[in-house]
Amino acid sequence: MSLKPFVKWAGGKRGLLPELLARVPETFNNYWEPFVGGGALFFELKQRGLLEGKQVNLLDSNAELINAYQVVQSAPEALIAQLQQFQAQHSETFFYQVRAWDRESDFANRSSVERAARFIYLNKTCFNGLYRVNQSGFFNVPMGRYKRPNICDAELLLKVSEVLQGVGLKVADYSAVLNGAEAGDFVYFDPPYDPVSKTANFTAYGAASFLADEQRALADVFRQLSELGCFVLLSNSDTPFICELYAQYRVERVLMRRVINSLARGRGEVFEVLIFSL
Ligand SMILES: C[S@@+](CC[C@H](N)C(=O)[O-])C[C@H]1O[C@@H](n2cnc3c(N)ncnc32)[C@H](O)[C@@H]1O
Numbered sequence: 001m002s003l004k005p006f007v008k009w010a011g012g013k014r015g016l017l018p019e020l021l022a023r024v025p026e027t028f029n030n031y032w033e034p035f036v037g038g039g040a041l042f043f044e045l046k047q048r049g050l051l052e053g054k055q056v057n058l059l060d061s062n063a064e065l066i067n068a069y070q071v072v073q074s075a076p077e078a079l080i081a082q083l084q085q086f087q088a089q090h091s092e093t094f095f096y097q098v099r100a101w102d103r104e105s106d107f108a109n110r111s112s113v114e115r116a117a118r119f120i121y122l123n124k125t126c127f128n129g130l131y132r133v134n135q136s137g138f139f140n141v142p143m144g145r146y147k148r149p150n151i152c153d154a155e156l157l158l159k160v161s162e163v164l165q166g167v168g169l170k171v172a173d174y175s176a177v178l179n180g181a182e183a184g185d186f187v188y189f190d191p192p193y194d195p196v197s198k199t200a201n202f203t204a205y206g207a208a209s210f211l212a213d214e215q216r217a218l219a220d221v222f223r224q225l226s227e228l229g230c231f232v233l234l235s236n237s238d239t240p241f242i243c244e245l246y247a248q249y250r251v252e253r254v255l256m257r258r259v260i261n262s263l264a265r266g267r268g269e270v271f272e273v274l275i276f277s278l
Pocket of ligand 1: 012
């Protein structure tokens with residue numbers, strides 16, 4: 001079976017894989033993906049055997065997402081059993097009950113397996129698979145309109161569990177990569193995109209948003225890694241601000257098919273940029 005992300009993720013890069021693959025360095029040491037999200041490029045590199053013998057580090061600031069990866073890695077059977085129960089109980093009432101777990105005082109006492117199952121269940125059943133929390137940090141995406149959502153893809157979860165063995169998984173800010181990356185490593189940055197218009201407010205994946213100052217700080221981390229001798233690849237939207245930030249590097253325009261966007265007119269093909277350090 002083909003290896004692919006086990007969650008649907010806004011900004012997922014499956015539509016850009018051929019362009020990304022064409023720019024993966026021929027040889028590199030270790031692999032870092034500090035905004036991993038659904039991990040489209042990681043799974044594709046794994047599938048193609050391009051990460052054999054390398055230390056892989058996947059980071060994201062979303063603690064519920066990383067907990068899900070960790071549980072898929074270490075306890076896939078328990079997770080599958082819990083997801084199968086959720087699948088059997090799925091209804092609108094059940095969706096809103098599970099969604100409300102994070103508003104209850106004992107949420108922190110839930111097991112990591114329960115939290116991972118909740119995360120995957122909500123991802124498969126909520127509107128467009130979006131992840132959005134309100135100012136108090138509570139998940140607030142409404143239920144989606146799927147006739148028969150595939151809540152528990154046991155075969156995929158087992159396969160993903162296998163390929164996650166030995167992989168470093170961490171809840172961290174992307175800048176943590178500076179503490180571990182070495183010359184010759186390959187780092188792929190896929191940050192929340194610079195919005196192409198004022199209405200395209202696609203920047204918030206969690207409580208903290210990623211605005212112009214964060215894009216500038218990221219460009220500085222990109223520069224430091226590049227000076228260290230890492231191969232750095234970054235994707236972002238094709239805006240004058242981003243092109244200017246990375247003016248000293250190679251910036252290439254590529255066509256991306258967008259999959260997740262709440263506005264129908266936001267679907268379709270758009271230009272994005274890929275930026276390389278070397
Ligand atoms: C565009 S998405 C990545 C999509 C991913 N490449 C895929 O194929 O699904 C950006 C990710 O960055 C994460 N993120 C946002 N701010 C971050 C930060 N400061 N440090 C690390 N991760 C962050 C979000 O949680 C989100 O998963």
